[in-house]
Amino acid sequence: MLSIDELHELVKTRRSIRGYQKDKDVSEEQIRHILEVARWAPSGGNGQPWEFIVIRDAETRNKIAELFLKQQEHKREMEIAVRGEAKMTGAGFRDAPVYIIVLGDPRVNASYPVRTMEEKSDSHFYSGLANATLLIHLAAASLGLGSQYVSDASSPYLSVMLKVLLGVPEPLKVYHLIPIGVASTPVAPRPRRELEEIVNYENYDRQHCRDSQAIEKFLMRLTRRGSYGKKSWVEDDAGKAGH
Ligand SMILES: Cc1cc2nc3c(=O)[nH]c(=O)nc-3n(C[C@H](O)[C@H](O)[C@H](O)COP(=O)(O)O)c2cc1C
Structure with a gap:
């Protein structure tokens, strides 16, 4: 059994990798092992909405990269x-x-109780897919491999083009694309909010509730949003940016 320290280490070791060594392969055994881990993900009603396509063909990968661009x-x-x-x-x-x-089959939403199906079909469906996806990333990290979320795979253009390219039938949905390989350079951990800021005991500590300025500071200092762009979501919310 994995100790909590080992789990903690694994979770901290996983990084989103955005550059890979071309000449370092990943074995079929490693991929099978990663997907074997993924299929143990929890899902609403045990609906297990996930299916996977493993792509190694260089031409297909290149086409996908072009579609992404x-x-x-x-x-x-x-x-x-x-x-x-x-x-x-x-x-x-x-x-x-x-x-x-990672593909999802929304027909398994019928595994939920009727009220859940009415209320939460979408969120349960995507939570299940997210759980399997996270396990893929963690399993890859445990093998010393890098991986990345390419969530734009589910954007309207890319998901339609991927479905045609890969022969994915309706009603399956494209969720994420996950490249797996050996990282070309080590990646420093991205910052996380401190435990003291996010944990409340017994009741919600109102001091934790951030005002607009604190949210703005957070967005610009610690998130991807801060790495580009001049207008803020706070301005947007106030209608100043007209969006
Ligand atoms: C739902 C979701 C979607 C994401 N989409 C993308 C993406 O499309 N492209 C990308 O490079 N990273 C994507 N990421 C990765 C995040 O940017 C990344 O997890 C975050 O910056 C923290 O960095 P870390 O993964 O290295 O800890 C996504 C992550 C999640 C959970």
Whole structure:
């Protein structure tokens, strides 16, 4: 059994990797092991909405990277329109030797009780897929491999193009693309909020509830939002940015 210290270490070791060594392969055994871990993810009603496509073919991976870059054009345009500038992630995952596409089958939402199905079909469906996805990342990290979330895989353009390219039938949905490989450079941990800020005992500590200024500071200092863009969501909320 994994000790809590080992688990803690594993969770801290996992990083989102955005550059991979082209000549370092990942074995079939490693991929099977990673997916064997993923299928033990918890899911609402034990509906297990996940299915996976493992892609090694270089031409297919290259096509996917090109499709990804194409869908970035709209994203960039929207960033510039709203925030005045855009700092986009490129297809840094292109060289990863294996891509895993996580698919979801929403028909299994019928595994939930009727009220849950009415209220929470979508959130339960996506929570299940998120759990399997996280286990993939952790399993890869435990093998010393790097991985990344490419959540734009589910954007309308990319998900449709991926479904056609890979022969994915309706009603399956494309959730995330996960490149797996050996990181080209070590990645420093991204900051996390301190435990004291986020944990409350018995009652909610109102001092924890951040005002707009504190949220703004957090967004700009500790999140991806701060790495680019001049207008803030706080301004946006106040209607100043007109969005
Ligand atoms: C739901 C979700 C979607 C994400 N989408 C992307 C993505 O599309 N591209 C990307 O490079 N990273 C993506 N990330 C990774 C986050 O940026 C990353 O987890 C966060 O910055 C913390 O860094 P770390 O993973 O190295 O700890 C996503 C993460 C989650 C949980």
